[in-house]
Amino acid sequence: MDLTKIIAITGKSGLFELLSQTKGGFIVKDLVAQKKLSINANSQVSLLQNISIYTQDSEVSLISVLVSISKKHQFKEIEFDKNDTNTLRSLMKDAQPDYAEDRVYNSDLKKLFTWYNILVKNGIITEESVKAYEDNLAKSSDDSQKENSEDCNISQKTATNEISNDDTKDEACVTKKSTKKTPAKKKAE
Incomplete structure (x- = not known):
């Protein structure tokens, strides 16, 4: 599910795909x-x-x-009445149970479900694209955890002093402090 080139334009209904950039603007596909x-x-x-x-x-x-x-509706378009706020709120509650009902307006919900239908109709949201998105998300999460672990190991190997107090050690990466050596002061003669 590649939404990197899908945009909404203020003042225009629907969604647009960014095709190219021109000197004075952009070429988009409605x-x-x-x-x-x-x-x-x-x-x-x-x-x-x-x-x-x-x-x-x-x-x-x-x-x-x-x-x-998309998972709740088997990657198919949703039929809904844009003026039926109860249905819109019910659909949203199914998709995101903890959404802030007081901060998400009916107009936002109309736009959300309209956009969802547009994306499904254009083959942007499909079962395969969602699976690929989730796989990439899991992979990037695993990579960042691995990277954090490697950073922890490197900092432990390169540190000059160790924290010896067992009470301060835990399962997480412990950064080691280094002491700055200052030159000895010369005695005044």
Whole structure:
């Protein structure tokens, strides 16, 4: 699921695929009308991968909500009435149970489910693309954990002094302190 080139443009409904950059703007493809158009560089655009949704405690990426929706609905479009707020909220509660109901507006939910349908219809959200996304996510998580572990081992090997107090050691990486040697002062004669 590659959403790196999918954008929303303020003032325009639907989603757009970024095709190329021109001197004064961008060439995009409207994913609903399937037509290419030029937009000004001053247009306000948002990459879908950078959008978040409020939860009770923090925020969650739009991508993870889209993945959750796609799994709940077997990667198929959802039929919903844009004016039925109860249905929209129920669909959202199924996808993201801890979403902040007071901070996520009905208009946001209409946009979210409309975007989901556009992405499914254009073959951007599929079972295969979601699996590939989750595999990449797991791989990058494993790589970062491995990298942190390697950094820990390197810092332990290169440190000059060790912490000898057993009470301060734990399962995590312990960074070792080095002492700075200062030159001895000369006696005044």
